[in-house]
Amino acid sequence: MKLNNNMTATRPGDPNHNPTQKYDYIWNVLCHNTNVLTKDACLDLCGNKTSWMFAGWAEKESGIIKRGLEKPGRSKGGQTVIITDCDLVRIRAYEHRHKKHQKHFGLEGCNEVKMIVDKLLDQVVDPTKPSCEIAECNEDYHCPRPVFGERPHMTWDTYFSGDDAINYVAKKGFGMTCTVNRGCLPGKVPQKYWHKSKVKMDHWFGLVNLLPV
Numbered sequence: 001m002k003l004n005n006n007m008t009a010t011r012p013g014d015p016n017h018n019p020t021q022k023y024d025y026i027w028n029v030l031c032h033n034t035n036v037l038t039k040d041a042c043l044d045l046c047g048n049k050t051s052w053m054f055a056g057w058a059e060k061e062s063g064i065i066k067r068g069l070e071k072p073g074r075s076k077g078g079q080t081v082i083i084t085d086c087d088l089v090r091i092r093a094y095e096h097r098h099k100k101h102q103k104h105f106g107l108e109g110c111n112e113v114k115m116i117v118d119k120l121l122d123q124v125v126d127p128t129k130p131s132c133e134i135a136e137c138n139e140d141y142h143c144p145r146p147v148f149g150e151r152p153h154m155t156w157d158t159y160f161s162g163d164d165a166i167n168y169v170a171k172k173g174f175g176m177t178c179t180v181n182r183g184c185l186p187g188k189v190p191q192k193y194w195h196k197s198k199v200k201m202d203h204w205f206g207l208v209n210l211l212p213v
Helices: 021-036 106-120 134-139 163-171
Strands: 044-053 079-087 091-096 153-156 175-181 207-210
Touching: 021 091, 044 106, 079 106, 091 106, 106 163, 163 175
Parallel strands: 044 153, 153 175
Antiparallel strands: 044 079, 079 091, 175 207
């Protein structure tokens, strides 16, 4: 869906410019309202990227429109990384994929995990701070409502795995389970600790589970 607030729309070069603002408003409202109406979110989350079709124009050189997503008789589109509760489809955080994100890590998937985790951190209950009431969140739209009693566990696929993502998630106290290509297992872990064997080409993924100590 294409929906944005033209009264508050920024231009390229403006502070905090959002190159996805032409379609971001509906995502922002959906995610914000879901969290405001949640008392306690699920502590098991699942993250992935989802593709969508787009019939309008995107900002020049932003990389939002992907040639590979063109389908016969359809317009081009883009992708959005989302993370939801495992037991219900409730979006807790999202990031639209484009080339203008700050590069924290070299791999795009690891970079996106980092950005999602940073958003989830603002939604974890902090016992040292007074509870954030719904009225307070409504007064300040950008005030995230704490919905996690503790730091949750996340599941990602191979694209989002990597040493940078795993290390960052662990340092922030989150749990992470991800599928990993056999050739991309965390490099600093001695091979004797991996239980692996040769398999057929259609079963070449291993599973890595990382929980905070």
